[in-house]
Amino acid sequence: MALSDGKHVMLSYNWKSQKIVSRVYDILKAENIPVWFDVQGGMKDDIYKSMAEGVENAAIVCCFMTPEYQESENCQLELTYAEKQHKRIIACLIDEEKNWRPSNWLGLITAKLLYVHFKDDSEEGIQIKTKELIDRIKEHSASAESIYYEAGGGLQNYKLMGKPSV
Template sequence: MTLDAEKHVMLSYNWNNQALVSKIHDILIDEGIKVWMDINGGMGDNINISMAEGVENATVVCCFMTPDYQKSHNCQLELEYANKKEIRIIPCMLGDKSDRKWKPSSWLGLITGGLQYINLRDDSDSNIQLRARELIDRIKNQSSASTTKLVLAPIKLFEPIRDKTKARELLKGEP
């Protein structure tokens, strides 16, 4: 996947994790990835309009999940809107030792439940560098499951078999 030059990667996070997400922001910028983050010029006069524009102009939304993220009304608005707009979401799991067993539930579990998350629970510099590389690879290379629609021809599984000979062959296991 090539990144659209007009689009950006949006970083959705709770402000309690601003320092760590800022490190990720800087690493992505150093890689030449266009990034939207509220504290780095993403926020205008109206918070709702700014968040909506952040989502609408995103090719990917990276959500940095914690219990506080799940409790945040604004984080919920951003991620639900991204999901509704079928923008690819890459979840990143944050948290300290007390949060190790925490898993997303409710609205956040519904949106991210089937997605593979990037584990940033260890916030050491070496792990941040390693996981940032994983994030960059996913941003650049992972095809978008939410924008790639699999279209199948209709299968008439329950249509009655009209040919009795064919029905007998199927029951006997013959071709």
């Protein structure tokens, strides 16, 4: 599957979630989706330069939200930069702590997004939810107009929010 202009899907996560995110990475790669994943060559000597390049060259940033993700300064830098760069964000909720929901800066960025809920970390659960994630990625590839529809706003709200029109 090709993304526009040689872009990739960036996986943004806290290291505590690396096992699940690594499995998601493997599935995306098997589907020929270009992926930026820090432990698979995305991270170079300069961590901040690598993160910035990962975001700048992303068509989509998938954030895997946990309480640790919310507390991480680097995760905050990455996702805040992605939002400022007007990148499409797909929010994935890893349900390690039951009933936890993002708040603070993370809640603000992801408030209107529909989450992909990775509640079940079994192989079958990860396969099912990664298929849902792939469907969302393909929606983006099929039409640039899908960028803001995921949040329920449509293009009219996209323009009202001061975002550039698509």
